[in-house]
Amino acid sequence: MKRHHAVVRITHWVNVIALTIMIGSGLRIFNAYPAFARRGESFCCYPFEHQPIPAALTFGGWLAGARNWHFAMMWVLGINGLVYLAFIYLHGEWRDLVPRRGIVRDAREMVKFYLTVRKDHPVQGKHNALQRLAYFSMPIVGIMAVVTGIAIWKPVQLAWLTNLMGGYVWARYWHFWAMLLLVVLTVGHVFMVFTVDPYSIPSIITGKYRPELSPEARNARPFVHLLPTHHEPPAGS
Amino acid sequence: MSRRPDRSEPPIRLPSHAAERVGLDRRRFLAAASGALGTLALAACDSMGPRSAKGVLMFAESGNEKLERVLFHHSSIDVPRSSAATAGSHFPAYFVSDQVPVWDEAAHGVWRLEVSGMVNTPLSLSLSDLSSLPRTGYKLDHFCVEGWTAVATRTGVRLADLAKLAGVRPGARYVDFQSFDSDYHESWDIESAMHPQTLIVYAQDGHYLNSAWGAPARVYSPVKLGYKNTKYLTKIAFLPERNGGYWSDRGYEWYGGV
Ligand code: HEM
Numbered sequence: 001m002k003r004h005h006a007v008v009r010i011t012h013w014v015n016v017i018a019l020t021i022m023i024g025s026g027l028r029i030f031n032a033y034p035a036f037a038r039r040g041e042s043f044c045c046y047p048f049e050h051q052p053i054p055a056a057l058t059f060g061g062w063l064a065g066a067r068n069w070h071f072a073m074m075w076v077l078g079i080n081g082l083v084y085l086a087f088i089y090l091h092g093e094w095r096d097l098v099p100r101r102g103i104v105r106d107a108r109e110m111v112k113f114y115l116t117v118r119k120d121h122p123v124q125g126k127h128n129a130l131q132r133l134a135y136f137s138m139p140i141v142g143i144m145a146v147v148t149g150i151a152i153w154k155p156v157q158l159a160w161l162t163n164l165m166g167g168y169v170w171a172r173y174w175h176f177w178a179m180l181l182l183v184v185l186t187v188g189h190v191f192m193v194f195t196v197d198p199y200s201i202p203s204i205i206t207g208k209y210r211p212e213l214s215p216e217a218r219n220a221r222p223f224v225h226l227l228p229t230h231h232e233p234p235a236g237s
Numbered sequence: 238m239s240r241r242p243d244r245s246e247p248p249i250r251l252p253s254h255a256a257e258r259v260g261l262d263r264r265r266f267l268a269a270a271s272g273a274l275g276t277l278a279l280a281a282c283d284s285m286g287p288r289s290a291k292g293v294l295m296f297a298e299s300g301n302e303k304l305e306r307v308l309f310h311h312s313s314i315d316v317p318r319s320s321a322a323t324a325g326s327h328f329p330a331y332f333v334s335d336q337v338p339v340w341d342e343a344a345h346g347v348w349r350l351e352v353s354g355m356v357n358t359p360l361s362l363s364l365s366d367l368s369s370l371p372r373t374g375y376k377l378d379h380f381c382v383e384g385w386t387a388v389a390t391r392t393g394v395r396l397a398d399l400a401k402l403a404g405v406r407p408g409a410r411y412v413d414f415q416s417f418d419s420d421y422h423e424s425w426d427i428e429s430a431m432h433p434q435t436l437i438v439y440a441q442d443g444h445y446l447n448s449a450w451g452a453p454a455r456v457y458s459p460v461k462l463g464y465k466n467t468k469y470l471t472k473i474a475f476l477p478e479r480n481g482g483y484w485s486d487r488g489y490e491w492y493g494g495v
Contacts (some may be wrong), residue, residue, distance in 0.1 A: 032383035039387035040327035063383065064488035071490075072297030155380065156315045156459050156495045157308045167318045168378065168386055 002207030003126075003200070005091065011084040012204055018077040019186070021069055022145075023179055024059025028066035031058060036173050045173065074149065081142055096126040097135050107133060114221050121216045128215070131192075134185055141185065145178035195222040249368070249392060249440045302492040309494065311432050315459035317378045317388045323442060324387035328379075330449035331463070333483065337448045338418040338469045348453050350437070354413075354474035357404030364453045367439055370394045370402075375434055380495045381463040382484075391457045393438035397431045399473070409475035414456045414467035423465045423482030427475070429494065432460050437470070462493040 004012075031052040037043035060066025088094045100106075106129035112118040122128065127135065147161070151171040155162040165171040193200065196215050203209035211217065218225045332338050340348045350367065352360035362370075374392035381387075396412075405427075413424040429435065435458035439446055446452040451468025458466065464484045474480075485491035 029384060033381070033385045035385070038321060038324070039329065039385060040324035041322050062488075064484075064490075067382070067490065068294040068298060068488070071301055072294050075297065075300075154305075154308060154495065155378070157305075157310065157313045159313060159316070167321075168380070172384065 003203035003209035004207055005087070005093065006207065007087045007091075008084065008093065009204055009207060011080050011087070014076065014080045015084070018073050018080060019182065021059060021073045022077055023183065024057065025066040025069040025073070026179060027053045028058035028060045029063065029070060030176070031055075032063045036169055036176075038169055043169070043173075046176075071153075074146070077142075078146055081139065081146070085139060097132060099132060099136060103129050103132065116221070121219045124216055134189055138182070138185055141178055141181045145175065145182060148172075148175035148178055151175075192222070195226070196220050198226070250444045298490055302490070305492055305494045306426065306428070309428055309460070311428075313460075314434055315375075315378050315495075317376055321378075321388045323376070324389055325442060328387050328389055328441070328450065329381075329385075332418045332449075332451075332468065333421050334419045338416075339448050340417060340453060340469075348471075350454055350470055351472040352399055352403045352475075353472065354476050355406040355409040356400075356475055357406065358402070360399065360403050364439060367394055367437065367454060371398055373398075373436055374440075375436070377434065377457070377459045379457075379463055380459065382489060382493070390442050391436055391438045392440040392443070393436040393454065393457070395433065396435045396437055396456065396473070397433065399437060400431065400475070403475075405475050408477050411476045411479045413472075413474040413476055413480045414470060415472040415474065416467050416469040417471050418467075418469040421467060421469070421483045422480070423467050423485065423493075424476065424480040424491075425461065425465060426479075426492070429458065429460050432458055434459055437473070460495050462495060464489060465493040 034052045035043065035049040036046050037049060043049060058066070060069045088097065106122060106124075109118060109122040110128050110130045113121055148165060148171050150158065151162040151165050152168060152175055155168040155171070162168055162171050165174055197220065199210060199213040213228055218228065220226065330337070342348070347363060350360075350362045352362070371394065372392060373395050374390060376388060376390045379387045379389060410427050411424050412427055412430040413422055415422040435456065437454055438451075438457040439454045441450055446455065451470075454470045455468035456466050456470060456473075465482070479491065482491065485493070
């Protein structure tokens with residue numbers, strides 16, 4: 001049994017590429033005017049007005065290049081996202097991702113475990129409670145990025161949408177926040193993959209997974225019990 | 238509750254010379270444009286990556302244009318937020334020449350705006366001809382390709398009214414807006430040009446345009462990004478084919494719709 005269906009694996013990596021290009025080119029576009037305030041006004045809620053993002057984090061070379069990439073890659077990101085969501089809906093994988101009853105308690109237990117307040121790894125299904133919350137949020141924030149993006153692309157033709165977000169200035173701000181949230185979720189996700197469960201990497205490439213190396217089986221927290229030789233069965237098993 | 242456009246017919250005063258030149262000047266725009274690469278021409282092609290990538294990007298752009306044209310409606314109009322302040326003297330000045338373009342009356346005679354191409358009656362209008370035509374004024378957002386916005390009151394003549402006067406022929410699908418700001422021009426699809434908020438503007442915030450803002454007249458429409466809105470107009474040509482544009486030829490989207 002493969003841990004992740006081919007559709008999930010392919011859309012995952014297409015998403016990594018598309019999102020990287022979207023964020024890099026988006027930051028290059030942002031740098032053309034790295035502020036939110038309308039001319040002649042000030043903006044309440046961004047402390048770094050007029051400070052450009054470091055060029056090394058941007059993509060596209062110049063404003064027009066970045067815009068061309070952004071407006072091409074948005075289709076890849078959008079269609080890929082729809083394929084992923086349609087697939088997990090039709091094929092049932094959504095059940096591993098939507099928050100279950102008791103998710104808050106379970107998440108608290110995971111945090112306690114990571115903070116070593118609790119010794120044994122909480123029992124989990126395919127993903128632990130924190131993963132569930134992260135994986136469930138990602139598509140929601142992704143949709144938020146797409147919708148706010150459409151609002152700043154067409155603030156006159158789709159003015160109703162832009163106005164729903166408080167107008168162009170605020171829609172641009174929410175678009176920036178969606179990007180920021182995706183970056184935070186992704187950094188956390190990749191950090192946890194490498195420090196807690198690097199054995200799951202094959203599962204998102206070829207689908208193969210060895211349950212005996214799961215974080216639950218290794219009683220693994222970030223950097224702790226990374227190697228299978230550290231294997232200690234959780235208390236009581 | 239629907240928000241209504243603030244349409245007014247303000248009395249027009251002499252040019253205000255308050256404009257600060259805070260916005261783009263040519264050098265900054267080019268620097269922004271070229272990044273690490275030395276020349277704009279290089280940047281326009283090479284920074285988009287390999288040729289194959291460029292092909293994909295151009296394909297995406299033409300697809301996006303088709304979608305943007307489907308989304309486009311004359312009934313969609315710009316209404317700035319009621320809380321939005323007019324930019325006034327903070328409104329950036331922008332032109333591509335090395336100096337503020339000023340019409341040289343001694344060399345070229347009195348400024349006139351030509352309306353020509355596929356029209357039955359070509360027009361040649363002085364500023365007083367223009368300002369005696371039916372006047373339309375709106376408080377409008379300006380959407381710059383860079384991401385900033387600014388609000389100003391624009392007063393002038395609807396291009397659709399000028400088109401009626403000139404008798405545009407059915408084969409005209411595009412409109413080219415030409416200027417005396419070096420070789421600056423931008424061509425548009427005729428649907429955007431005939432939008433009720435597409436104005437041939439000779440006054441901003443109740444004053445005749447000053448040189449920094451495109452005097453004697455410029456096209457302005459909130460349905461196009463700033464760079465599509467040619468300033469320092471000399472000629473409006475109705476054409477059967479599109480005719481590129483200053484920034485569209487350098488890699489920015491030709492359609493540039495909002
Ligand atoms: C280089 C960057 C990335 C690496 C190395 C990586 C690695 C992985 C791995 C190993 C898994 C499998 C986890 C498991 O089976 O328990 C996974 C799942 C997942 N990743 Fe990533 N990932 C990366 C970037 C991203 C990004 C950018 C996103 C979205 C913003 C993302 C969203 C997800 C989601 C939603 C899942 C769960 C898939 C499912 O079960 O349906 N990942 N990733």
